[in-house]
Amino acid sequence: MPLEVIILAAGQGTRMNSRLPKVLHPLAGRPLLEHVIEAALCLQPAAVHVVIGHGAEQVQEQLAHFAVNWVIQREQLGTGHGVLQALPAVSRDSTVLVLYGDVPLIGPDTLASLVAMAEVAPALLTARVADPAGYGRILRDSAGALVGVVEHKDASEQQRRIDEINTGLLAAPAADLMDYLPKVGNDNKQGEYYLPDILAMAVAEGRAVSSCRAASEIEVLGVNDRVQLNQLEREYQRRQAEQLMRAGVAVADINRLDIRGSVSCGVDVSVDVNVVFEGEVNLGDGVVIGPNCVLRDVTVGPGTTIHAMSHLQDADVGERCSVGPFARLRPGTVLAAGAKIGNFVETKNAQLGQGSKVNHLSYIGDCVMGDGVNIGAGTITCNYDGVNKHRTEIGAGVFVGSNSTLVAPLCIEENGFVAAGSTVTKSVGKEELAVSRSRQRNIQGWQRPGKRQTED
Ligand code: UD1
Ligand code: CA
Numbered sequence: 001m002p003l004e005v006i007i008l009a010a011g012q013g014t015r016m017n018s019r020l021p022k023v024l025h026p027l028a029g030r031p032l033l034e035h036v037i038e039a040a041l042c043l044q045p046a047a048v049h050v051v052i053g054h055g056a057e058q059v060q061e062q063l064a065h066f067a068v069n070w071v072i073q074r075e076q077l078g079t080g081h082g083v084l085q086a087l088p089a090v091s092r093d094s095t096v097l098v099l100y101g102d103v104p105l106i107g108p109d110t111l112a113s114l115v116a117m118a119e120v121a122p123a124l125l126t127a128r129v130a131d132p133a134g135y136g137r138i139l140r141d142s143a144g145a146l147v148g149v150v151e152h153k154d155a156s157e158q159q160r161r162i163d164e165i166n167t168g169l170l171a172a173p174a175a176d177l178m179d180y181l182p183k184v185g186n187d188n189k190q191g192e193y194y195l196p197d198i199l200a201m202a203v204a205e206g207r208a209v210s211s212c213r214a215a216s217e218i219e220v221l222g223v224n225d226r227v228q229l230n231q232l233e234r235e236y237q238r239r240q241a242e243q244l245m246r247a248g249v250a251v252a253d254i255n256r257l258d259i260r261g262s263v264s265c266g267v268d269v270s271v272d273v274n275v276v277f278e279g280e281v282n283l284g285d286g287v288v289i290g291p292n293c294v295l296r297d298v299t300v301g302p303g304t305t306i307h308a309m310s311h312l313q314d315a316d317v318g319e320r321c322s323v324g325p326f327a328r329l330r331p332g333t334v335l336a337a338g339a340k341i342g343n344f345v346e347t348k349n350a351q352l353g354q355g356s357k358v359n360h361l362s363y364i365g366d367c368v369m370g371d372g373v374n375i376g377a378g379t380i381t382c383n384y385d386g387v388n389k390h391r392t393e394i395g396a397g398v399f400v401g402s403n404s405t406l407v408a409p410l411c412i413e414e415n416g417f418v419a420a421g422s423t424v425t426k427s428v429g430k431e432e433l434a435v436s437r438s439r440q441r442n443i444q445g446w447q448r449p450g451k452r453q454t455e456d
Contacts, residue, residue, distance in 0.1 A: 002046040002094040003115060004174065006086045009033050009101025010053030010073040015225040021055030023101040024062055025229060028236050029260025029278060032223060033059065035104035037066050042108035043115065046094060049086040050101070078192030079168070080184045083177060090174050095119060097171045098195065102223045105232060106169065110214045118171035122202055123210040124149070125169040127220050135165035136196055138211070146209045149196035153189040166196055167220035176202060244271075252291075266302060284319065293324070301337070318354075336371070353396060365389075366408065370396030376420060378403040395430070 013022025023033035033050070040048050048068040052059050053076055060070050071086045083098055090096060095118050097111060110125065117123035124146065126138050136149040137159050149166045150159050180198040188194065199209050214220045223229045234255075241254045244263065250270040251257050257271055260278045266285035276294045284302035289295070291308045298312045301319030306312065310324035314331035317323060322340045329341065332349035339352040342359035350364045353371035358364055360377035366389050367381050379400050381392045390408035394400070398412050401420030412418065416428040422436040 001119060001173075002091065003043055003097060004047045004049065004090050004094045005040040005043070005045045005097045005099060006083055006090070007033070007036055007040065007048065007050045007099045007101050008079060008082045009036075009059065010051050010056075010076050010082055011102070012054040012076070013102070013224070016229075017226075021059055022223065024055070024059060025223070025226075026260075027104050027223075027229065027233055028240075028258075031062060032104045032229075033101045034063060034066075036099050036101050036106065037063070037068060039106050039108055039111065040097070040099060043097070043111055045097070046091075047089070049089055051082045051086055078186065078190070079195035080181055080193035080197060083195055084181045084193070087174070087178055087181065090177075092174050092178060094174045095171060096174045096177055098169060100168050100222060103167070103169065103220060104223065105221065105236065106219050107215060110212075110219055111169075113212055114169065114171045117210045117212060118173065120173065121207045121209055122170060122172035122176055122199055123212065124196070124199065125167045125214055125220065126164050126211045127167050127214055127217060128164050129217070130163075132160075132163045132165045136168075136194075137162040138164040138166060140164075146199065146211050147203050148200035149194075151188065151190070151194060167214065168195075168222070169220065170195070172198070261296075272308070290324065298329075367392040367394065369394045370398070370414070372396055373398045373400075375400045376402035376404065380405050382407045 009023045011022065016022050016025060024031045027035060037048060049071050050068050051071045051073050053073045056072055069089055073082050073085045095115055097115055099106065114123055114125050134152050136151045137155055138146060139148045139150055141147050176198065180201045184193050184197045186193050202209050218235050221232060223232060237258050238254055240259045241251050241257045244265060245251050247265065248267050249265045252272045256273040258276045261280055263277045263281045265283045268285060269283045269287045271289045272291040274292045275289050279297035281295050282299040284300060286303045287300045288305040290306060293306055294311045296313045298315050300306065300317045303319050304317055304321040307324035310327040312329040315329040315333040317335045318337040318339065320338045321335045323329065324343065326343045327341045328346045330346065330348035333347045334351045336352060336354040338355040340357040340359060341347065344361045345358050346363045348365040350367045352369045353373060355371060356369050356373040358375040362375055362379045364381050366383040373394055382405060383389050383392065392406050392408045393411040395412060395414035395416065397415040400418045403421045404418050405423040407423065407425045410424060411427040413428060413430040415431045417433045418424055418428065419433065419435040422434055424434050424436055428434045
């Protein structure tokens with residue numbers, strides 16, 4: 001039977017106390033709903049329907065890159081009502097899996113077993129929890145067969161003592177949802193149309209409703225407030241760090257590494273504390289990442305060290321390079337093998353040749369550098385005239401003395417030499433020396449000013 005997935009994501013999320021719709025709050029850098037859609041896509045369903053309401057436009061816009069069917073639920077009249085809105089687009093011969101947009105860590109294995117149970121009758125995902133308050137409770141007969149779900153608010157004192165709860169996630173033949181849901185009423189404490197009411201209806205017709213448990217509790221945890229969101233975030237990050245360690249990465253502290261995206265690592269990579277990886281990060285064999293570094297969409301070649309407090313974005317760092325401490329590599333930075341970027345250096349759209357060095361306090365932007373170049377402390381490429389950006393080309397073996405100002409467009413050809421403190425506005429030819437600073441005068445017999453005598 002074909003599978004279709006309905007994701008309920010219309011709720012407001014009042015307890016987040018936020019202007020952002022709840023399902024757009026990020027977990028590991030990506031919206032909650034994105035995690036759920038991806039879990040659904042793992043099952044290769046025929047269609048994914050996402051029921052949205054609060055902040056619908058914003059949700060749709062931010063997740064426009066997913067090929068899903070957006071269904072608007074104008075008023076949130078309950079989970080049963082939400083599913084009903086999506087049914088017109090669902091084909092009757094399919095199995096339907098219902099997920100929540102705010103239960104982000106649900107795993108494909110758990111979902112696959114739930115779906116497998118739902119070919120002939122509804123199946124529910126349940127969990128046993130230490131504190132069941134607030135959840136719907138699972139009702140079973142004396143033989144242990146599931147007979148229904150009672151919401152916390154509607155439950156008797158005795159029913160509230162049941163610690164098996166409804167996770168909210170279920171699967172059912174589409175035909176069952178189509179037949180039962182229109183008959184579900186809202187005569188209950190919350191005046192809502194409850195989706196789990198279809199279970200008792202199926203049981204009343206003598207059908208066997210099945211249930212299964214999630215592989216781990218974290219999979220079925222929902223996000224209602226920022227505290228719960230953070231609990232999931234920490235657990236998710238801990239798991240990612242653990243995976244890296246099992247793959248051979250030395251992580252200094254499992255609680256002080258955040259991955260918001262994906263990381264691939266060679267062998268014997270080491271990552272110090274308080275490191276954040278964002279987007280796609282690739283680290284070659286033996287790479288060392290110092291403490292307090294942020295790397296976003298960066299590739300680092302084998303044997304390279306990124307020293308403490310460095311920030312790298314959209315950069316391609318070659319092998320055996322050294323970056324930082326306190327370096328900022330901005331988009332378009334490409335370092336060839338053995339290049340070195342030292343402290344308080346900013347680069348942008350800059351290519352450094354093999355073994356080239358910018359060791360201290362410099363800005364290198366819109367610049368192409370050959371091999372073996374040495375850029376002295378405090379060198380600035382003046383790439384911007386207030387309107388346009390201009391390029392600086394620096395040939396192999398060039399030496400630029402400290403505190404030089406290179407006014408682009410400019411070319412310093414191979415083995416050119418710029419004297420310290422120069423402001424260079426004209427191109428420098430091969431092996432030429434450019435000096436552009438006022439000549440020093442030494443005045444002999446000069447008297448230092450003395451302390452003036454005051455009259456009183
Ligand atoms: C629901 C279940 C409860 C279960 C609990 C697990 C019902 C009646 N109750 O309760 O048995 O233990 O989840 O967390 O199903 N939503 C919509 N449209 C609506 C209503 C809800 O899209 O009209 C979405 C919400 O955005 C949310 C999800 O459905 O993602 C669950 O809704 P929520 O109000 O949190 O249900 P609970 O009362 O927690
Ligand atoms: Ca909830």
